Amino acid sequence: MTTAAIIVAAGRGQRAGGAPKQWRVLAGRRVADWTLDRFRAAGLDHIVLVLSEEDRRAWEEFEGTDLILARGGLDRAGSVRNGLRSLVGLGVEKVVIHDVARPCVSPDTIAGVLAALETHAAAAPGLAVTDALWTGDEARVTGTQDRAGLYAAQTPQGFHYDVIVAAHDAHPGGAADDVEVARAAGIEVAIVPGDPDNIKITRPEDFARAERILGAFMDIRLGNGYDVHRFGPGDHVILCGVKVPHDRGLQGHSDADVGMHAVTDAIYGALARGDIGQHFPPSDQQWKGAASEVFLRHAVDLAAGMGFAISNADCTLVCEQPKIGPHADAMRAEMARIMGLRADQVSVKATTSERLGFTGRGEGIAAIATACLVRA
Secondary structure (H helix, E strand, O other): OOEEEEEEEOOOOHHHOOOOHHHOEEOOEEHHHHHHHHHHOOOOOEEEEEEOOOOHHHHHHHOOOOOEEEEOOOOHHHHHHHHHHOOOOOOOOEEEEEEOOOOOOOHHHHHHHHHHOOOOOEEEEEEEOOOOEEEEEOOEEEEEEOOOOOEEEOOOEEEEHHHHHHHHHHOOOOOOOHHHHHHHOOOOOEEEEOOOOOOOOOOOHHHHHHHHHHHHOOOEEEEEEEEEEEEEOOOEEEEOOEEEEOOOEEOOOOOOOHHHHHHHHHHHHHHOOOOHHHHOOOOOHHHOOOOOHHHHHHHHHHHHHOOEEEEEEEEEEEOOOOOOHHHHHHHHHHHHHHHOOOHHHEEEEEEOOOOOHHHHOOOEEEEEEEEEEEEO
């Protein structure tokens, strides 16, 4: 089942004051960054980010990343339609549509909507209204409103892809959200439990509330990894996934990628889940000569399964030879690909040990790594 998310981020957010709210800083990161990472951690196959043509810096920043970019429309419905069109040909069966200004959306809310799509054509989170409702005029109460059966709508709102495409194509425009579009097409929408913390940032005071919510649930983990492999016969080494010509090779049960092993152990360490040897014992012959990408992917998937997103990873290779600098960018790109990160979230650098110790004598290569994980 191929899934996708459309994050609508083309609005200008004037009521929040200042710059468009999706690009304003919230708890140390931009609103859009929080929202995108929530959906990256959800394990969807594709994520579409709908941007205004005015946000040139954002277009440049996200071009070539893990995101599909789509242009904003004249209104929200037009932006969603453009996002849906960007998924044509990708075999998407389920799609969730989310407002970028809801950065506090929880993994349970996203999972709940996707699960409901197993038995319904459409589903969306809603909160039953519990407060008394008034009508008013000029700051005076003019009446009351029965709250029975009323829900406060939230996003993400989920749909079978073909169903919502057809509904948008048939809709005349002006809908408040995609549930309204779906209902106009006669589609029944299931209500799944909403979350009081899944607020939409609309007014300036909402930033303070969102910051409190994010701060209350922020779980940041740091892990360290260290690995060593000796030199032996060979004509190349594998370092951080890149084949580097050398007059010797590195020895190990797997492909002896010392850098990737260190990063893998750093992730396991942040999760308090042991090390590579526990997950992939050297005594097990099925891992003999295995590509270290297998180990790193396992660590990344384990982190996601435990509800963590990898914020960044930093790896230092300690060796006299070979020279790492000419290959560092390729190493960063390969590590980022495997981990599902942007290249600017991965650092690969090198140092020597001033000809001291086993690395200084050219007997092998060591690697030290740190990984930062954030509860998604």
